[in-house]
Amino acid sequence: MVPRTAVGEAARFLYLNRTCWGGVFRLNQRGVFNVPFGDSGRVICRADLLLRTAEALKFARLRTADFETALVEARRGDVVYADPPYTTLGQGNGFLRYNEKLFKWTDQERLARTCREIAKRGAFVAVSGLLDAQILGLYPNWWALKIVRKSLVSRTPDGRRNISEIVLFSRLPTRARSVFDAPVVKVGCLRP
DSSP: OOOSSHHHHHHHHHHHHHHBGGGOOOBOTTSOBOOOBOOOOOOSOOHHHHHHHHHHTTTOOOOOOOHHHHHTTOOTTOEEEEOOOOOSOGGGOTTHHHHHHHSOHHHHHHHHHHHHHHHHTTOEEEEEEEOOHHHHHTSTTOEEEEEEEEOOOOSSGGGOOEEEEEEEESSOOTTHHHHOSSOEEEGGGOOO
């Protein structure tokens, strides 16, 4: 059943996110949600959290658009976070064939150009991704935080292993030392 209102769409998204496998939201090539049901045992909705989130987003402007269109107005004082799909083979990335149909390497290059441009206009930009030399090469003179985490997205338990990801910053976060457990270093100092 397809929701007929924006509230219905939001409710369906919350339900799917809280009950599907691993909290993953994924669409197939036809744009249809295709994540199986999971047994997370999670509470589907906490009213207090939902109300706090609604309050935090009260003045936000949310829209769906290509990132270049969405970021054309970014300027000093804005914070931009981009989390593109993995588009490199680094660390045995098994999602490359799937992701490459949605977000090609040329899109990754276009995203980097766009992020560098809006950073020059004064926006604070953070981009996350797989720790990979190709990705690091797109963001010279930026700052990077390496994060090692357990990958839970695998059909077999032995495929759930540690992977190294990065968060790239257009400038050094002001409270980096007090916020992060790992050091934030210049991109050129980080090796995959």
